[in-house]
Amino acid sequence: MTTPARAAICRGNKEPFSIEDVELDELRPDELLVRVVACGVCHTDMAVRDEQLPVPHPVVLGHEGAGIVEAVGSEVTVAKPGDRVVMSFNSCGSCPSCEIDAPTYCYNFFPHNWSGTRADGSPVMFKDGAPMNANFFGQSSFATHAIAHEANTVKVPDSAANIPLEQIAPIGCGLMTGAGAVLRSMDVRKGMPIAVFGTGTVGMAAIMAAKIVGANPIIAVDINDERLALAKELGATHTINARGKVVEQIQELVPQGLGYAFDTTGINTVIQDAWSLLAPKGICGIVGASPPEDMLTFNETAFMGGGRTVKGILGGDSDVGPFLCELLDYHVKGQFPFEKLIGYFDFDQINEAIHASEDGSVVKPVLRISAE
Ligand code: CXF
Ligand code: ZN
16 A cells, blocks of 8 residues: 655756655565654755756655654564654665675665665655655655665664654764764874864764864864854864965964864865875865865875875764664763754745755754654
8 A cells, every 4th residue: 555645846956846745655574654753954955956966856855854653564673663763874784885884885875875766676656656756865754754764764762752853853964974974984082183174064063073072172164153153162172264274273273283184065175275284194084075077186295104094984984773873872961962053944844944054044954844
């Protein structure tokens, strides 16, 4: 039996998202039917809308969903009907990356997240009886209901029972990426200096995580003074407006060089500057989406001589369930106060929410889709 739902359909950037009737397919053994309570808006949704990523249109986006499980397939163990869950990216579970619990680097990432169908090519969603592209990040949560998978669903731990799902929703993408870059990918050491370039969701999460591990100083760099003020509230010890002389100011603060430089901007000149500030053994972590033709240039002697690292980072090296629970634990204890980034919108205000993300007025818009 199919499930009727309402979903926000994206038909590119020339028209607004439009909320329409759809049907969800019957569940496969490893799938869950989730009533979506809330979903965060991420820049990757807009990149797909703008056809910068190879996801077929028209499509139902949304990949920071949280909700209540309504039904599960026969092989699902991660949650049961009635459970509160949060959804993240999907993965195959059996490739060399998944085998070492590094699913953000899944060899089969595309078919499981971006193909518009299940990995086997079958549709999860229909509109007027015809297949509709969905299964975006294994969820497509800009909808009242989503089909999720064993691999990308996390049961919210009892310790977070008092945190509303609309607050938890965005944890499965940008927050996980920034915090994971610090806690996992770069494994930032206590007492070491870090600079974070760009203070969107990913950068702010990195700053909160850098405070958790006791990095010092924690330098936030951005062109937006309001964001810099919030970065300071969240853990930055110093802020630098990028319209000024960034390299000189960081050199003054940290004459020995940075232990870690974390770029969320994807701007190659910013990355090269960040790299040039590294101390011996320093790591420059890169998560920002860059134009596909961009190249980076580093001095070979400095690269080799100081044992420096340039590290591409996806999803903060999250292993989904364990890492999201770890982050929720920090959140419950007040050490990862990402609620300060959120601005809420009703589902039918999805176009306003996207606009607020793009004009920078809200760091992390979250859509309220149904009552918990
Ligand atoms: C993704 C990239 C791949 C791993 C999970 C997070 N980013 C989405 O916006
Ligand atoms: Zn995302």
